[in-house]
Amino acid sequence: MPSTISQSPPRVFSELKPWLQEHYVNLPKRLQSVAVFALHNPDVIALNTSAVISEKAGVTPSTLVRFAKSVGYQGFTDMQSVFQESMRHIPQPYAQRLSHLDDGEQQPEQTVLHRFSQAASASLSRLEQQADETAILQASEQLAKANTIYIAGQGRATPVTTYLHYTLVKMGIQAVLLDGMAASMIDKARLIRRDELLVAVSFSPYTANTRELVDICLSQKVPVVAITDSTLSPIARPDDFHLEVLEEEVGGIRGLSATMCLALCLAVETGKYRSQNGELFVQ
Amino acid sequence: MPSTISQSPPRVFSELKPWLQEHYVNLPKRLQSVAVFALHNPDVIALNTSAVISEKAGVTPSTLVRFAKSVGYQGFTDMQSVFQESMRHIPQPYAQRLSHLDDGEQQPEQTVLHRFSQAASASLSRLEQQADETAILQASEQLAKANTIYIAGQGRATPVTTYLHYTLVKMGIQAVLLDGMAASMIDKARLIRRDELLVAVSFSPYTANTRELVDICLSQKVPVVAITDSTLSPIARPDDFHLEVLEEEVGGIRGLSATMCLALCLAVETGKYRSQNGELFVQ
DNA sequence: TTATTTTTGGAATATTTATTCCATTTTTAT
DNA sequence: ATAAAAATGGAATAAATATTCCAAAAATAA
Numbered sequence: 001m002p003s004t005i006s007q008s009p010p011r012v013f014s015e016l017k018p019w020l021q022e023h024y025v026n027l028p029k030r031l032q033s034v035a036v037f038a039l040h041n042p043d044v045i046a047l048n049t050s051a052v053i054s055e056k057a058g059v060t061p062s063t064l065v066r067f068a069k070s071v072g073y074q075g076f077t078d079m080q081s082v083f084q085e086s087m088r089h090i091p092q093p094y095a096q097r098l099s100h101l102d103d104g105e106q107q108p109e110q111t112v113l114h115r116f117s118q119a120a121s122a123s124l125s126r127l128e129q130q131a132d133e134t135a136i137l138q139a140s141e142q143l144a145k146a147n148t149i150y151i152a153g154q155g156r157a158t159p160v161t162t163y164l165h166y167t168l169v170k171m172g173i174q175a176v177l178l179d180g181m182a183a184s185m186i187d188k189a190r191l192i193r194r195d196e197l198l199v200a201v202s203f204s205p206y207t208a209n210t211r212e213l214v215d216i217c218l219s220q221k222v223p224v225v226a227i228t229d230s231t232l233s234p235i236a237r238p239d240d241f242h243l244e245v246l247e248e249e250v251g252g253i254r255g256l257s258a259t260m261c262l263a264l265c266l267a268v269e270t271g272k273y274r275s276q277n278g279e280l281f282v283q
Numbered sequence: 284m285p286s287t288i289s290q291s292p293p294r295v296f297s298e299l300k301p302w303l304q305e306h307y308v309n310l311p312k313r314l315q316s317v318a319v320f321a322l323h324n325p326d327v328i329a330l331n332t333s334a335v336i337s338e339k340a341g342v343t344p345s346t347l348v349r350f351a352k353s354v355g356y357q358g359f360t361d362m363q364s365v366f367q368e369s370m371r372h373i374p375q376p377y378a379q380r381l382s383h384l385d386d387g388e389q390q391p392e393q394t395v396l397h398r399f400s401q402a403a404s405a406s407l408s409r410l411e412q413q414a415d416e417t418a419i420l421q422a423s424e425q426l427a428k429a430n431t432i433y434i435a436g437q438g439r440a441t442p443v444t445t446y447l448h449y450t451l452v453k454m455g456i457q458a459v460l461l462d463g464m465a466a467s468m469i470d471k472a473r474l475i476r477r478d479e480l481l482v483a484v485s486f487s488p489y490t491a492n493t494r495e496l497v498d499i500c501l502s503q504k505v506p507v508v509a510i511t512d513s514t515l516s517p518i519a520r521p522d523d524f525h526l527e528v529l530e531e532e533v534g535g536i537r538g539l540s541a542t543m544c545l546a547l548c549l550a551v552e553t554g555k556y557r558s559q560n561g562e563l564f565v566q
Numbered sequence: 567t568t569a570t571t572t573t574t575g576g577a578a579t580a581t582t583t584a585t586t587c588c589a590t591t592t593t594t595a596t
Numbered sequence: 597a598t599a600a601a602a603a604t605g606g607a608a609t610a611a612a613t614a615t616t617c618c619a620a621a622a623a624t625a626a
Contacts (some may be wrong), residue, residue, distance in 0.1 A: 021514050039515070046330070065614075112419075112555070113411060114415055116551070117541075117548075163539060166441060255544055257540035260538060268536065313604085333583070333585090344583090346604065385570065561625095
């Protein structure tokens with residue numbers, strides 16, 4: 001590999017990124033994986049020893065040193081100082097209380113990204129603290145036992161249904177996404193058997209279509225798992241399973257970060273239940 | 284001076300401050316000046332050797348060690364790790380230097396919900412700290428100026444494209460989701476005009492289809508905004524716009540919480556730009 | 567398929583860094 | 597003012613860490 005030390009190596013992290021973008025394809029395999037790791041984990045590079053870093057990156061210390069030299073640094077220590085410099089300019093996040101972003105107390109210079117990521121973090125904290133983990137396990141048990149899982153939701157719930165479908169299928173679990181015209185969905189819902197299951201996802205303002213699908217399934221004794229934002233939701237029935245997740249609202253807009261996390265957990269627990277109970281399905 | 288090592292020393296930086304407030308008056312002169320320096324310069328403590336720190340603080344290395352021991356730490360290295368933890372994305376348990384969530388060493392009682400929500404929080408922290416906000420504003424400006432926004436992505440990216448499409452449409456912005464068969468998407472991509480725009484979403488392992496759509500659009504001078512996980516992604520081009528978001532991996536599985544937050548921010552900034560620049564569209 | 571070149575891992579070595587120990591200085595008590 | 601106790605500096609030592617070197621593995625070219 002041709003050396004590049006004819007020019008000065010990047011002395012700031014923000015210059016290292018484009019440098020690697022340009023030279024990445026010319027690096028050997030192992031050095032490429034170091035590059036990816038370094039770009040994705042600059043704090044790990046800045047704060048650990050070469051032994052720790054190389055183990056996390058899946059290479060050896062000598063490969064780490066070789067990577068540094070390939071960029072033009074004198075050694076690992078020279079490169080590490082570049083990462084450390086970039087950390088000196090990051091505002092320290094310690095002891096910052098989460099305050100409600102929508103109560104008008106935020107500083108005017110807070111960016112949209114800051115407000116939404118703080119809201120998302122708060123939503124995740126609420127999920128972790130308030131979620132009924134027994135309910136998640138019971139719901140995942142129901143999903144695991146179903147022959148086929150049907151998934152329905154509209155509007156803001158659509159990314160959730162898509163993701164749940166994608167993740168379940170990735171785990172080799174038979175799942176069908178109910179989408180398209182309302183009449184068509186209702187027709188399909190009428191055909192769901194009792195050994196199958198419906199996952200319904202709906203948030204305020206609730207869509208009548210999803211509620212109707214739930215009504216149909218319950219009247220046919222088809223089990224239903226609901227993902228919704230409140231016990232008071234029209235799809236949360238006392239006689240079936242429901243999981244609650246409420247996203248923080250910023251400027252009248254709610255995100256989906258906590259809901260995606262919950263959907264992922266539901267899919268993973270379902271996969272675990274299947275693998276632990278020997279119910280394997282040929283895919 | 285009476286020792287305080289009968290109780291455990293502070294393991295997080297935010298607890299060190301009140302500890303020092305309480306014990307400061309009982310410290311000898313030199314240790315007091317180390318305390319002040321440490322509180323005012325936590326990044327210096329975290330990122331330098333004891334020789335450098337003691338020189339900056341105006342004491343000797345043995346005094347620095349003595350200060351650390353007076354607080355209850357085993358030595359300077361023990362104390363420094365506390366300062367380093369406060370600089371990481373998410374505090375890691377003390378003395379678990381080589382362990383991580385995905386190498387099987389985590390405590391057995393941690394639930395799936397806990398692991399994934401912690402990973403999601405870490406992903407959001409990384410997004411907030413590392414995201415290029417100028418790039419987000421520039422990308423949203425491009426979206427705001429486009430007559431119609433086309434959105435493409437497959438697999439795990441599908442919930443993101445669905446959500447971005449939903450949010451943009453909710454804001455009265457003309458957006459079209461490119462989905463369905465690959466050949467059909469490519470046909471549609473060829474018809475995208477230069478006053479329109481493509482948003483491409485792709486994560487490792489990258490799909491060839493999305494990359495091909497980007498190639499087609501760039502060759503026809505159609506602006507592209509890429510949402511991806513790395514500068515080194517095949518859809519991140521130096522001559523166009525790309526936004527990076529990398530989700531933490533747990534057991535080989537990556538969530539979408541940070542990505543959904545970024546997609547929401549992009550849509551909101553786009554809506555803001557439109558409303559601030561008087562480009563209203565009848566819906 | 568084989569030979570050559572490049573890449574890589576891992577251990578030895580070199581270097582750097584933290585800690586301990588002791589003499590000196592400073593502070594406090596009588 | 598003096599003696600005793602506490603605090604401190606600085607150098608030696610111990611420990612930790614980075615770098616180099618060489619053999620083996622992998623990749624590439626013929």
